[in-house]
Each structure stands twice: as C-alpha cells, then as structure tokens.
Amino acid sequence: MTTQLILAALAGIATIVVLIVWLKIHPFLSLMAGAAVMAVAAGVPYTHVFTSFTAGLGETLAGVGLLITLGSIIGTLLIASGGADQIVDTIMAKTPAKRLPWAMALIAFIVGIPLFFEVGIVILIPVVMFAARRAKLPAVLLGIPALAGLSALHGLVPPHPGPLIAIDSLNANLGMTLGFGLIVAVPCVIISGPLLGKVMARWVPIPAPDRYAVQENSEGEGKRPSFGTSIFVVLLPVLLMLARTVVEMMGQEGSGFGTVLVFIGTPLIALTITTVVAMFLFGFLLSKTRDEVNSLVGSSFGPIAGVLLIVGAGGGFKQTLVDSGIADQIAQIMSDAALPPLFAGWLVAVLIRLATGSATVATITASGIMAPIAAGLSAPETALMVLAIGSGSVFLSHVNDAGFWMVKEYFGMTVGQTFKTWSLMETTLSVVGLVSVLLLNLVV
Template identity: 80%
Template sequence: MTTQLVLAALAGIAAIIILIGWLKIHPFLSLMGGSAVMAIAAGVPYPDLFKSFSSGLGSTLSGVGLLIILGSIIGVLLISSGGADVIVDTIMDKTPLQRLPWAMALIAFIVGIPLFFEVGVVILIPVVMFAAKRAKLPVVLLGIPALAGLSALHGLVPPHPGPLIAIEGLKADLGLTLGLGLLVSIPCVIICGPVLGKMMATWVPIPAREDFLGGGGPTAGDKRPGFLAAIGVVLLPVFLMLIRTLVEVTKNQGSGFGAALVFVGTPLIALTITTVVAMFVFGYSIGKSRDKVNDLVGSSFGPIAGILLIVGAGGGFKQTLVDSGIAKVIAQGLTDAALPPLLAAWIVAVIIRLATGSATVATITASGIMAPLAVGLSPTHTALMVLSIGAGSVFLSHVNDAGFWMVKEYFGMTVGQTFKTWSLMETTLSVVGLVCVMGLSLVL
C-alpha cells in the first residue's frame, strides 16, 4: 500500500508537469487533472474522484481567496491614485546617485508588500529605466535590486498568494510568519539586490531601454495622496497583524484592549480595515467620486480571477494528497531519511519549481506534502517551514517560468543574459533565504 501511494504521488506530480510544461495546459486544469490521476492511482473510488479536490478548493478560497481579493483592491487603489508614484518619487528625489541601487531595493520592498509580483514589475520597470537613463548607469544595476525586493516579498511575506497557501496548508500563525518573513527578506534583498546587482552590471552592462516612459498612476493634474498617507496605508495591515502577534506572544489577549487588538489583527479583519481606509485615502479624500471608487474596486477582480482559480485548484490538489494518505506516507519517508524538516521542505519546493516553473504550484505541492511533518512543530518552526517552502519556490527561474520571459523582454536581454542576471538572482535569493531560515531555527 505504501508503494502504491508513493507511485500515486509521483504519477500526479508527473501529470501536472506534463500538462503545464509540455502540453501548455492552464495550471488550473493541470492541477485538476493531476489530482484525478493521483486519486485513481491511490485507489480512490471513481464516484469520489473529485470529492477531496472540491472540498480543498472550497476551503482554500474561503480563507486565502478573500485575502487575495482584498489585497488586489488595495493594490489597484494604490496605483490608480498615484500613491505608488508618490512613494517612488519621494524616495528617488532624496537619494544620491551612488545610493540608487539601494533606493530601488527599498522602493520594491515597500511597494511589494501589497502588490503581486507581476503588478510590481509593471509599475517599477519604467522607474528603473528612467533612473538608469538619467544617471547613465547599466539598467541591471538598478533592475536587479528592484526585482530582488519584489521577489523576496512575493515568496516570503503574506498577503502574497504563495505564503498564504503555505500558511493555510501548514496551519501556521499568519502574524508570526509575517514578522519572520520580513526579517528573512531583509538580508535576502540586500545580498541579492544591490550587492549582487553591482557584480551583474559588469557582466551585462546593457543600457536602459527608451520605450518605457510612462507609469500606471493618474493623469497629469490629478490630486495625489501624500507620501506619509500612502506609506501608512501600505504598512497598515502589516502593523495590525504584527501587533496581534505581539499581544499573543506576551499573553495579553485576555484583557479587553488586548482582545480588541487580536481581533483587528486577524488577517481578514486587518485587510478589510485597510481596504476601507484605502478607499478613503486613495479615493474620496483626493476627489474621486463614489462611482469612480466603485469602478476601481470592480476592476480589481478581473486580473486575479486566474490566480484565484490556481490557488483554489492547488488547495484541491493538496486535499487529495492528504485525504488519500499520500502526504502522510511521503512525510514518513522524509522523516526516515533523517533530513531536517525545514531542509526537506525547501528541497521538495525546489524540485517542483524546477519541474513546473511555477512558484505557486511548488508552494501548493510542498505544503501539502509537508503538512503531516508540521503537526509536531512549534508555532515558530511551523512559520519557518512556510518560509523554507517560500524560499524553495523561487529557486532558478528558467525557460518554463513566465517570469523569466517577462524579465527578459522588459529589460531587452538575451536568454543567456537573463540566466546570468534574473535566474542567478532568484537562485541566490532562494539559498540565502534557506540559510536565514535555518539560522533562525537554531535560536528560536
């Protein structure tokens, strides 16, 4: 029976790899197909073929899906109001030439908190190109720090989809994971951004493209929010969730005030509060009508439909792994191999990432496989396992990853140059992230 379940897992993962990598089928259908293959191979009766898949999809969307939707609303309001432009412009105006790479890393780190990776790239690429052209610097020198900041936040810090999926799958504490994720992200961004970017600029000294001049903000003459207001909204959910964690760690949630802080720091409540605040700061307070704000909120749903479907399907795949007993068998095998759980989680995520090219699929699959091993861990080490999976999920972006081609085309690089810069940066970020996680596990 054990052998059958292991083979079933391999068959399901192989089906996903073939469907995504070879046949180019949408990840939602690929995850659904992989779940079906895995269930059949595991001996699940045909009438119950999608029972676990449907259950997992529903439970995942009811938790993670709502957070992604609220995050998307905040992101759209931030961009459309010019709030993102205000943050970028203020930091750039106060930065001397020699500190520009560090400024780009800081901007990406801040803007990347509420924005999906792809959205952050679209916003920051024109800024990178303009700054590199104005300063007469290689575009890689400024581009790599920006990409490192966005990628680190994308892989390690909620409310991004990957970390949220792993938190849900491993039953980790979101506030604790958020705090540790920010802590791990700082050395990752420093080493893989300004430090590594300086070396890469000598290897690929290409100039900035001149066809990226615009931004995604408001039209000229529109009123924009102030810098402090924009920064405040971006950091508000982070602050609320971290305060909740602090209250729980100090065991003060028994008091009325402590209970209130725990409530407002609950992820769904924190993001709901931030969404309402964003509607005022990025909407009504700068002269946008109620209809305009409603239109902007509505426009935020379309771009994330695909993400929600993939995340939901990932939850279904994970639930099939769990209900069939496959995850328990694989976890026992990893235990018998005497691998440290955090290292095992990173390796599993790396393997799936290399095979499928998808950080999301890598996170989903790894969290499903590692869930049984997380049961006996402390809250801190469960959070660190989430980060270990997140670090593994960004390892070596290559030709089967849409992000690889996105970066290549935006920067006007060859395939070889993209490997020397973007792919190497992602690999380094993954390894540095693992080292930081393992280091923290020794002291926490």
C-alpha cells in the same frame, strides 16, 4: 500500499509537469487533472475522484481567496491614486545616483508588500529603466535590486498568495510568519539585490531599452496622496497583524484591549479595515466620486481571477494528497531519511519549482507534502517551515516560468543574459532565504 501511494504522488505531479511545461495547459486545468490522476492511482473510486479536490478548493478560496481579493483592491487603489508613484518619486528625489540600487531595493520592498509580483514589475520596471537612462547606469544595476525586493516579498511575506497558501496548509501563525518573513527578506534582498546586481552589471552592462529614452513620469497627474499617507496604507495591515502577534506572545489576549487587538489583527479583519481606509484616503479624500471608487474596486477583480482559480485548484490538489494518505507516507519517508524538517520543506519546493516553473504550484504541493511533519513542530518552527518552502519556491527561474520571459522582454536581454542575471538572482535569493531561516531557527 506505500509503494502505490508514492507512485500515485509521482504520477499526479508528473501529470502537472507534462501539462504545464510541454502541452502549455493552464495551471488550473493541469492541477485538476493531476489531482484526478493521483486519486485514481491511489485507489480512490472513480466516482469520488474529485470529492477531496472540490472540498479543498472550497476551503482554500474561503480562507486564502478572500485575502487575495482584498489585497488586490488595496493594490489597485494604491496605483490608481498615484500613491505608488508618490512613494517611488519621493525616495528617488532624495537619493544620489550611487545609492540608486539601494533605493530601488527599498522601493520594491515597500511597494511589494501589498502588490502581486507581476503588478509590481509593471509598476516598477518602467521607473527603473527611466532612472537608469537618466543616471546613465546599466539597466541591470538598478533592475536586479528592484526584482529582488519584489521576489522576496512575493515568496516570503503575506498577503501574497504563496505564503498565505502555506500558512493555511500548515496551520501556521500568520502574524508570526509575517514578522519572521520580513526579517528573512532583508538579507535576501540585500545580498541578491544591490550587492549581486553590482557584479551582474559588469557581466551584462546593457543600457535601458531605447523605448524608455524619452519617457516622462506623467502618471498620477493632479491630486495625489502624500508620501506619509501612501506608506501608512501599505503598512497598516502589517502593523495590525504584528500587533496581534505581540499581544499573543505576551499572553495578553484575554484582556479587554488585547481582545480588540487580536480581533483587528485577524488577517481578514486587518485587510478589510485597510481596504476601507484605502477607499477613503485614496478615493473619497482625493475628490473621487462613489461611482469612481466603486469602478476601481470592480476593476481589481478581473486580474486576479486566474490567480484565485490556480490557488483554489492547488488547495484541491493538496487535499487529495492528504485524504488519500499520500502526504502521510511521503512525510514518513522524509522523517526516515533524517533530513532536517526545514531543509526538507525547502528541497521539496525546489524540486517542484524546477519541474513546473511555478512558485505557486511549488508552494501548494510542498505544503501539502510537509503538512504531516509540520503538525509536530512548535509554532515558531511551523512559521519558519512556511518561509523555507517559500524560499524553495523561487529557486532558479528558467524557461518554464512566465516571469523569466517577462523580465527578459522588459530588459531587452537575450536568454543567456537573463540566465546570468534574473535566474542567478532568484537562485541566490532562495539559498540566502534557506540559510536565514536555519539561522533564525537557532534563536527562536
């Protein structure tokens, strides 16, 4: 029976890999097909092949999907109001040229909290290229720190989809994971960003592409929110969720004030509050009409439809893993192998990331596999398991990852140059993330 279940898991994962990598099928349909193959191979009657899948999909969208949607609304309002431009312009105006790589990392770190990775690239890379042309610096010198900041936040810090999925699958404490994630992200960004970028700029000393030579920063003309207002909205959900964690760690959740903080620090409530605040500060107070604000809110849904479907399908795949008994069997094998749980979670995510090219699929699958092991861990260890899996999920982006081609085209690099910069940066970030998680585990 054990052999059958292991083979079923391999068949399901292999199906996903073949469909995504070789046949270029959309990850949603690939995950759905992989779950069906795995269920049948595990002995589930064909009449119930999607029973666990649909249950997992619904449960995941009910929990994680709402948070992703609210995060998208906040990000859209931040961009449309000029708030993102205000953060970027303010930091750049106060930074000498030699400190620009560090400024880019800081900008990406701040802006990357509420924005999806792809959206962050679209916003920041043109700014990076314009700054590189203006300062006569290699594109990689400023670009790698910005990419490192975006990637670290994407893999480690909620409300990004990957960490939220892992938190949901492993029943981790969101506030604790967020706090640990910010701590782990700092060395990841510093080492794989400004420090490594300085070396890479000597290997690939290309200038910013010519199309950025005459670019003017005209976005966000007219009334824009202040720097303080923009930063406040970005950090508000983080502060609310961290406040809840502090109250719980102090054992004050039963007090009157503590009860209020625990409530408003609940992820759904924190992001709902931030969404309302963003609508006022980035909309109505900037003289936007109700229809204009509603239009911006509506425009935030389309770009995340695919993300929501992939995340939901991933939840269905994970639930199939669990209900069929496969996750328990793989967890037992991991336990028998005597691998440290945090390293095992990172390794599983790395293998799936290399195979599929998707950080989200890697996080989803690794979380499902590691859930039985996580059930026996303490709350801090479970939070660190989320971060270990998140670190593994960004390992060695290569030709089967859409992000690889996105970066290549934006920077005007060859495939070889992209491997020497972007792929190496992702690998370094992943390893530094694992080391930071293991070190943090020694003191919490």
